Amino acid sequence: MFHKTLLVVAMLGAGAAQADPLDLRRADRIDGDAAAGAAKVTVCVACHGPEGNALVPAFPALAGQNAEYLYRTLAGFKRRADPASPMTAQVEKLDDADLRNIAAYFAARKRSAAPAAAGDRTTGAAVFDRGDPARGIAPCRGCHGAAADGHPRAADGPARYAYYPVLAGQNADYLVARLAQYRDGKIDDTTNALIMRGVAHNLDDASIRALADWLAAQR
Ligand code: HEC
Ligand code: HEC
The missing domain is CATH 1.10.760.10 (Cytochrome c-like domain)
Structure with missing residues (x-):
């Protein structure tokens, strides 16, 4: 598994022209304050559902997601500033500490069942x-x-x-x-x-x- 992963990264690195992807292989654990995060999520739960359990199938659930993944993804929306993503405007006014705290808040919520799909x-x-x-x-x-x-x-x-x-x-x-x-x-x-x-x-x-x-x- 480890070798395969390295190979995939090496191959893509050689073929693609992206500018210096952020290296997460040595990323640290993040340390947020869930109580401080709770004060910032009123707007988020309008789309991501109560406690981050989204009711609309096109919106991702955030409850119970790893804090590290949540934090890095939020920071990514900020860095990419992709006009096509509704998240760009959401993260614009949040600073790095806000992102860590919000990540800690949603990581500590319990994920409930997703709307059932009949596939x-x-x-x-x-x-x-x-x-x-x-x-x-x-x-x-x-x-x-x-x-x-x-x-x-x-x-x-x-x-x-x-x-x-x-x-x-x-x-x-x-x-x-x-x-x-x-x-x-x-x-x-x-x-x-x-x-x-x-x-x-x-x-x-x-x-x-x-x-x-x-x-x-x-x-
Ligand atoms: C070699 C390791 C590896 C394998 C194998 C792998 N993934 Fe992933 N996956 C990752 C990593 C790392 C991320 C985070 C990527 C990022 O931060 O953009 C990810 C992200 C994702 C996401 C995004 C989740 C979200 O909340 O947006 C989905 C969906 C996903 N993987 C599905 C799959 C599926 C389905 C398979 C099998 C076909 C698979 N993955 C196989 C490593 C892997
Ligand atoms: C207008 C609706 C809306 C609002 C408000 C909103 N989001 Fe989102 N969010 C989305 C959509 C749609 C996506 C997926 C689209 C994309 O990836 O560009 C998303 C993606 C995300 C993801 C990535 C999830 C994953 O699994 O990779 C995170 C984390 C996130 N939002 C957190 C937040 C936070 C925190 C707030 C409040 C500060 C917020 N969102 C407000 C609609 C919204």
């Missing part, structure tokens, strides 16, 4: 567990955990693994959009984004839909 679950489970060797797709569980609840070493391993997101109970339509973004090379500004871009590169639309429906149904 084919067998295909999603198979790709998640075994990948698709014929198309060079690595098994998702190696990095996102057997129960899709984050990297197996997120809590007790090197801090970099806390930057691998929890996927279980995430909203299906959001997952579909996000996987297509990685596949199409639209997110490439960190070493982690490049890892995920390498994994998603050969995913077809049907596999993406099946993975998303299966992941949304996990608890």
Whole structure:
């Protein structure tokens, strides 16, 4: 797994023309104040739902996500300033301490069930567990955990693994959009984004839909 990851990053690094992706391989744990964060999330929960459990399938759930992943993603919205993302305006007036505190707040909330999707679950489970060797797709569980609840070493391993997101109970339509973004090379500004871009590169639309429906149904 480790060798494969390095290979994927090295290959993408050689082929793509992105400007210096942020290196998260030595990133530290983040330390936020959840109580201070709670004071800043009124606007967020309008879209991301009560305590970060989004009711609209196109909006991501934030509850129970790793603080490190949340913080880094928020900082990424700020850095990229992509006019197409509604998040750009949301993070504009927040400083670095706000982002850490908000991340700590949502990480400490409990994730509830995603709105149920009625898709084919067998295909999603198979790709998640075994990948698709014929198309060079690595098994998702190696990095996102057997129960899709984050990297197996997120809590007790090197801090970099806390930057691998929890996927279980995430909203299906959001997952579909996000996987297509990685596949199409639209997110490439960190070493982690490049890892995920390498994994998603050969995913077809049907596999993406099946993975998303299966992941949304996990608890
Ligand atoms: C107008 C609706 C809206 C509001 C308000 C909003 N968001 Fe978002 N948020 C979105 C959408 C849509 C996405 C996914 C789009 C994208 O990735 O560009 C998203 C993505 C995110 C993500 C990435 C999730 C992931 O799993 O990668 C985080 C973290 C986030 N929002 C946090 C916040 C916080 C914190 C606030 C309040 C300061 C906030 N959002 C306010 C709509 C909103
Ligand atoms: C080699 C490790 C690795 C493998 C294998 C892997 N991922 Fe990832 N994945 C990551 C990392 C690291 C990130 C964080 C990327 C970022 O910060 O932009 C990520 C991010 C994601 C996200 C974004 C989550 C969010 O909340 O926005 C989704 C969805 C995802 N992966 C799904 C999958 C699926 C489905 C598979 C299997 C087909 C898979 N991953 C396989 C490492 C991996």
